[in-house]
Amino acid sequence: MGLEQYKGDMEMCCRCSACKFIPMQKVKGHQYAYVCPSISRYNFHAYSAGGRLNIGAAMLKDGMKYTDKLLDIVYNCQLCGACGVSCNYAMDMEVLEPINEFRIKCVEDKKTHPALDKIIANLKKQGSMIPGAKGKRGAWAAGLKIKDATKEKVDVLYHVGCLTSYDKNLQKLAKATAKILQKAGVNFGIAGDAEMCCGGRAYQMGYPKEFLNQAKKNMAMIKKAGVKTVVTSCADGYQAFKVLYDRFDLKGELKVLHISEYIDKLIRDGKLKPRRKVEMAATYHDPCRLGRLGEPWVHWEGKKIPGDRFVFDPPKPYRRGANGVYEPPRDVLKAIPGLKFTEMTRIKEYSWCCGAGGGVIESNPEFAKWTARERIEEAVSTGAEALVTACPWCEKIFNEAIKESGSSLKVYDIVELVEKAI
Ligand code: SF4
Ligand code: SF4
Secondary structure, rough: HHHHHHHHHHHHHOOOOHHHHHOOOHHHOOOOOOOOHHHHHHHOHHHHHHHHHHHHHHHHHHOOOOOOHHHHHHHHHHHHHHHHHOOOOOOOOOOHEEEEEEEEHHHHOOOOOOOHHHHHHHHHOOOOOOOOOOOOOOOOOHOOOOOOOOOOOEEEEEEEEEEHOOOOOOHHHHHHHHHHHHHHOOOOEEOOHHHOOOOOOHHHHHHHHHHHHHHHHHHHHHHOOOOEEEEEEOOHHHHHHHHHHHHHHOOOOOOEEHHHHHHHHHHOOOOOOOOOOOEEEEEOOOOOOOOHHHHHOOOOOEEEEEOOOOOOOOOOOOOOOOOOOHHHOOOOOOOOOEEEEEEOOOHHHOOOOOHHHHHHHOHHHHHHHHHHHHHHHHHHHOOEEEEEEOOOOHHHHHHHHHHHHOOOEEEEEHHHHHHOOO
């Protein structure tokens, strides 16, 4: 089926351009009205969601005639989903799915991007998304007395993720997470060297077979370990386990929580008490795959009612991003004594992407950093001295952009601040 299944959605696009902005009703001024990094950066309609759908529809009709320009458009998109949320404010049609399918089609037709090819080759060889990563995946946990979930019975499996496991600057997030769970007395473990990439980023890059391969391996390991709950500290990992594994009927009854949800619950249950003051003015960045794209998958089967109108029996539900994980991270930040919390303009399902998604951090790092800089400016405009996020990929690209721009804004993951507070 692939791209073909979204023919009707692509033909529905009326070229209204709503997908370029946050919904008009939410706009608070010219500066932060835009929501699509691709059209904002390249300023030509083909780089918007509407443009991509128009091209997809035309190519289905007239044949897949690839050009370098077309591939530039396809790969310069973070697959962040902001376009779909804005479009779906008024329209009932799929937007992100056909954009993702378009990329899958390019990969099937061997019109791949060399930087992404390299990532996927490494995934197949070493099981991680980090080419050149040295050492063992579970090495960060040495000496921390963390249970091996593949050998000991645990209530919770902490899935660490590729970037946090291997990046020397981000392993602190895994250590902070482990410390928080230990402090709260949670019976948790990690899979260590047996942990595998969740596969989520491979799916975004247009490689569904490689995604499924990873997903099946992970679920087999989880089943064997008898684990019922998985906690991730990476938004990509969260979306993979929670949404994609469910979509492809692999998740079963597995409970999937992001660490911000789990910490929120631990605080509410009185198992974790943030008592130490963390005096700073901070704002929060919603990672796309924890927020709008972390919204649970809705299984639906039905058929289009014959005729010109795009109506289905039973009515087709659309995921509009409102049911992502928004309040738990905010509640955790508000529970930290001394922290002054302030919001940016584009928040929750209307959040601006950090720039790292869809393989853009690998395929076009300049565009990824440009996107991050836009968010950094927005964070600075609130008067905040710190930008807090809940995904290592966001922290990585924000720090890279700050290094170049010289901004004094500090970047933290939510687990780093909770660690300070306990
Ligand atoms: S994708 Fe949706 S919002 Fe964008 S131009 Fe098409 S109909 Fe309008
Ligand atoms: S997924 Fe993000 S970058 Fe791609 S077209 Fe939509 S809003 Fe733009």
